[in-house]
Amino acid sequence: MIATLTLNIGTVFIVTSALIVAAFGYLVGITERQKKARENLQRSLDKLKKAYNELDEQAKIIVKKDLELNKTQEELDKKLSSLYALHKFSQAISSTFDREKLFSQIDKSFISELGFYRGVLILADREAKGFSIPVAVGYSRQEQEKIKKRLSEKDILGKLKQPLLIDESHLLDEIKKELLQTFSLVSFCVVPIISQEAKLGLIVAGNELAYTRLTEADLEMLSILASQIASGLENVRLYEELWHSHQDLEQRVAQRTKELALANEKLKKIDKLKSEFVSAVSHELRTPLTSIKGYASILTGGKLGAVPAQAKERLEKINKHSDALVKLVNDLLDGARIESGKVEMKLEKLNVKDALDWVADIMAPQMKEKKIEFTQEITKGIPECLADSIQLGRVLTNLMGNAIKFTPEKGKISIKVKQIKDFLQIDIRDSGIGIAEDEIAKVFEEFYRADNEVNQKVKGTGLGLPLVKRIVQAHKGKIWVTSTLGKGTTFSFTLPKA
Amino acid sequence: MSTSLGVGISENPDPFAAGKQAAGAVCEQAQGNYFNLLIVFASVKFDQQALIRGIKSVCHNAPIIGCSSAGEISTAGSTKDSVAIMGINSSSATFSTGLGCGLSQDARAAGQRCAREAAKARPGKRHAFIILPDGLSGNGAEIIRGTQEVLGTSFPIVGGSAGDDYLFQKTYQYYGDKVLSDSVVGILLGGDISVGIGIRHGWHAIGKAHEVTQAHGNVIERIDGEQALKLYQDYFGREAENLKDSPWAKIGTIYPLGMSIPDEEEYLIRYAYKATDTGFLVCAAEVPQGSLVRLMIADKDGVLNAAREAALKAKEALKGRSILAVIIFDSIARKRVLGRIAQEEIEVIKKTLGRPYPMVGFYTYGEQAPLRAERYAGKSYFHNEAVVVMAIGEAQ
Numbered sequence: 051m052i053a054t055l056t057l058n059i060g061t062v063f064i065v066t067s068a069l070i071v072a073a074f075g076y077l078v079g080i081t082e083r084q085k086k087a088r089e090n091l092q093r094s095l096d097k098l099k100k101a102y103n104e105l106d107e108q109a110k111i112i113v114k115k116d117l118e119l120n121k122t123q124e125e126l127d128k129k130l131s132s133l134y135a136l137h138k139f140s141q142a143i144s145s146t147f148d149r150e151k152l153f154s155q156i157d158k159s160f161i162s163e164l165g166f167y168r169g170v171l172i173l174a175d176r177e178a179k180g181f182s183i184p185v186a187v188g189y190s191r192q193e194q195e196k197i198k199k200r201l202s203e204k205d206i207l208g209k210l211k212q213p214l215l216i217d218e219s220h221l222l223d224e225i226k227k228e229l230l231q232t233f234s235l236v237s238f239c240v241v242p243i244i245s246q247e248a249k250l251g252l253i254v255a256g257n258e259l260a261y262t263r264l265t266e267a268d269l270e271m272l273s274i275l276a277s278q279i280a281s282g283l284e285n286v287r288l289y290e291e292l293w294h295s296h297q298d299l300e301q302r303v304a305q306r307t308k309e310l311a312l313a314n315e316k317l318k319k320i321d322k323l324k325s326e327f328v329s330a331v332s333h334e335l336r337t338p339l340t341s342i343k344g345y346a347s348i349l350t351g352g353k354l355g356a357v358p359a360q361a362k363e364r365l366e367k368i369n370k371h372s373d374a375l376v377k378l379v380n381d382l383l384d385g386a387r388i389e390s391g392k393v394e395m396k397l398e399k400l401n402v403k404d405a406l407d408w409v410a411d412i413m414a415p416q417m418k419e420k421k422i423e424f425t426q427e428i429t430k431g432i433p434e435c436l437a438d439s440i441q442l443g444r445v446l447t448n449l450m451g452n453a454i455k456f457t458p459e460k461g462k463i464s465i466k467v468k469q470i471k472d473f474l475q476i477d478i479r480d481s482g483i484g485i486a487e488d489e490i491a492k493v494f495e496e497f498y499r500a501d502n503e504v505n506q507k508v509k510g511t512g513l514g515l516p517l518v519k520r521i522v523q524a525h526k527g528k529i530w531v532t533s534t535l536g537k538g539t540t541f542s543f544t545l546p547k548a
Numbered sequence: 549m550s551t552s553l554g555v556g557i558s559e560n561p562d563p564f565a566a567g568k569q570a571a572g573a574v575c576e577q578a579q580g581n582y583f584n585l586l587i588v589f590a591s592v593k594f595d596q597q598a599l600i601r602g603i604k605s606v607c608h609n610a611p612i613i614g615c616s617s618a619g620e621i622s623t624a625g626s627t628k629d630s631v632a633i634m635g636i637n638s639s640s641a642t643f644s645t646g647l648g649c650g651l652s653q654d655a656r657a658a659g660q661r662c663a664r665e666a667a668k669a670r671p672g673k674r675h676a677f678i679i680l681p682d683g684l685s686g687n688g689a690e691i692i693r694g695t696q697e698v699l700g701t702s703f704p705i706v707g708g709s710a711g712d713d714y715l716f717q718k719t720y721q722y723y724g725d726k727v728l729s730d731s732v733v734g735i736l737l738g739g740d741i742s743v744g745i746g747i748r749h750g751w752h753a754i755g756k757a758h759e760v761t762q763a764h765g766n767v768i769e770r771i772d773g774e775q776a777l778k779l780y781q782d783y784f785g786r787e788a789e790n791l792k793d794s795p796w797a798k799i800g801t802i803y804p805l806g807m808s809i810p811d812e813e814e815y816l817i818r819y820a821y822k823a824t825d826t827g828f829l830v831c832a833a834e835v836p837q838g839s840l841v842r843l844m845i846a847d848k849d850g851v852l853n854a855a856r857e858a859a860l861k862a863k864e865a866l867k868g869r870s871i872l873a874v875i876i877f878d879s880i881a882r883k884r885v886l887g888r889i890a891q892e893e894i895e896v897i898k899k900t901l902g903r904p905y906p907m908v909g910f911y912t913y914g915e916q917a918p919l920r921a922e923r924y925a926g927k928s929y930f931h932n933e934a935v936v937v938m939a940i941g942e943a944q
Contacts, residue, residue, distance in 0.1 A: 102756070106756045109783070110782065114785050117799065124887065159561065159629070
């Protein structure tokens with residue numbers, strides 16, 4: 051548009067100039083007689099002159115408009131490239147949680163893309179009560195130190211309330227003068243970096259050269275950058291916090307795990323020591339006990355002369371108590387040996403029914419005495435099991451003994467055998483006094499005896515069930531108990547099928 | 549004849565690394581590191597010595613000729629804050645270089661010295677003299693006159709005045725491993741090659757014609773009997789106030805003064821890069837006292853059209869011989885007018901020439917090229933706002 055207009059005006063000028071020259075030439079040659087004609091020409095000439103001047107005035111308007119247009123375009127171009135740079139920056143920092151990476155984005159080319167020549171980012175170091183300069187473009191170390199010093203002395207950050215556009219050619223108030231002296235720039239912007247109402251620091255960017263005077267648009271750009279830096283720093287802070295607490299948690303878990311492992315290790319050691327102690331003590335006890343029993347039976351047998359009835363009664367008590375003691379020692383010893391793997395299970399194919407019959411036979415007198423109704427139920431065609439016959443006998447006598455012990459007269463005891471997958475499950479059920487719920491879990495613990503009437507009357511070692519459990523486990527079987535207080539108890543255990 | 553060519557640029561902020569990187573790219577393209585000539589254009593943002601050291605670290609013995617600029621041009625297009633290098637290795641073409649110092653004291657003598665040094669090397673077929681003078685010292689037209697006194701008034705003088713990224717403070721000229729200012733460096737093109745030159749600006753005159761009533765060399769003191777600056781104040785109105793304190797160059801480069809010259813289609817342009825406190829206008833070359841000048845104005849289409857015409861002229865001058873390399877001297881004012889679409893001008897030139905030939909160039913503070921009209925017999929002049937397209941082709 052302007053070009054065409056310019057061309058038109060240009061043409062008019064050329065034509066006009068030619069006419070003027072011609073008119074002058076003509077005027078030179080006029081005579082008095084031509085006065086009238088001259089006046090006419092003068093009028094035409096004045097008209098042309100006027101038109102010529104008017105056109106020049108129009109040219110001035112065009113130039114002014116063009117100047118305006120060019121300035122606007124430059125501003126726009128600058129704003130566009132700044133916006134693009136800011137966009138790239140915000141993309142880059144949104145994906146980083148690393149302070150150093152964030153700062154590395156603000157480099158020389160970024161500062162110049164934003165239209166600045168020098169720039170500096172200053173952060174307040176709360177703990178050290180000083181300032182750090184993570185980014186400095188165009189400032190020497192010396193200048194940076196000077197800036198830090200001045201900032202500390204003059205509390206510039208405290209006084210800085212809002213983004214400022216500073217130009218040395220304008221009238222300046224106190225704070226602006228300070229800033230001007232601090233940053234040695236001719237035209238620059240200063241923007242505080244504020245996150246959650248806390249001033250983290252400030253960013254300064256500007257030019258040393260008068261011809262690149264900054265505008266409000268530059269201040270806006272730097273303000274956007276400042277808020278992006280603030281949110282970037284906030285992100286980094288949150289991430290670091292999260293990371294630290296996560297680290298802390300992991301450390302604590304690791305510490306606890308280590309402590310637990312140590313405690314566990316200690317417990318194992320103690321347990322081993324206990325087993326060794328029990329085993330050693332049992333051995334030491336067995337020898338003298340055998341002697342005691344031997345001498346007592348010699349005395350009872352009258353081989354060393356007749357024994358008075360009263361003495362015999364006492365001797366028999368010695369014998370009976372010694373037997374109990376031997377049993378206790380044997381159980382302890384067996385438990386310790388099975389636990390330490392010293393007792394090898396001699397596994398063989400066994401018919402469960404034979405084993406049960408054998409036990410029922412042994413226990414028959416006691417059951418008869420208490421008038422207990424005993425039943426056996428074995429699934430037909432059940433396979434043989436794989437077990438050590440002596441140890442299985444111990445398990446069955448122990449469990450049957452307990453059942454009889456805790457079942458009142460005229461009670462019921464039943465044994466059921468069934469196959470579950472690769473195992474045979476044997477349930478021994480009684481209609482006895484049952485076990486309190488809170489005690490069920492403890493019955494397999496060594497030396498634990500349930501608190502009930504029967505146990506108060508009848509003595510026991512508290513070693514029977516732990517031994518049974520060890521034997522079953524040594525067969526790779528499981529043992530458990532279900533019970534209802536006052537109604538009865540069922541002990542169940544499994545053995546591998548042959 | 550065999551000619552191998554390479555063009556490289558680098559935007560690496562480290563000067564040594566940038567020089568090394570760009571020179572490395574040149575070697576890679578030319579498949580070798582021996583060159584008869586390295587033409588280097590670079591931003592003043594680089595430490596100039598370190599930059600040259602970087603180039604030398606790759607191309608040890610190649611003669612370097614070049615200058616600082618206000619934006620670089622290469623086959624890759626228009627860049628800034630960069631270095632652009634073209635390396636030429638030719639068995640048939642000859643490149644003899646010259647240097648003239650002290651432009652501010654005697655521009656004509658410096659031009660003579662530069663041309664004499666380049667011309668003494670080897671007689672033979674000569675095609676053109678490329679000059680790269682400091683764009684901020686001396687009268688650019690006097691430099692050309694000096695060279696013409698040695699090479700002949702009709703000998704084609706082509707070139708661009710060194711820039712400094714619009715700072716208008718100091719420009720540099722490269723001569724071997726020397727970095728100089730206030731100087732002119734030159735390359736005399738000879739041997740079995742051909743050269744096609746095109747120049748055009750695309751600015752139009754606007755408003756009245758004004759007479760330069762007082763001028764000394766490149767300083768216009770009075771126009772129409774008044775302070776020279778007043779001319780701009782008349783046309784710019786309120787904006788004129790900004791002219792005095794902000795550097796003049798920002799606006800002066802877009803609205804230069806034009807002198808009508810007989811038989812030429814376009815005006816011969818002079819822009820002022822500085823206004824003195826006394827209201828005088830300092831130009832890149834002389835505006836003789838008594839000249840009639842008019843304010844000039846441009847638009848984007850006109851600027852792009854001019855580039856097309858300049859490229860076409862250069863291509864036509866080669867009369868169908870294939871192009872080996874292209875050198876561009878492009879006025880900063882054009883870049884300013886085009887703004888964000890500055891890249892398009894380079895594209896227009898490439899498209900007009902037909903193929904993306906190896907290309908190097910820079911944004912200048914002044915251009916040198918012959919006038920077209922026959923009555924000037926190929927005499928070269930100093931220009932502003934112009935784009936000079938110089939195509940180096942195969943032998944005739």
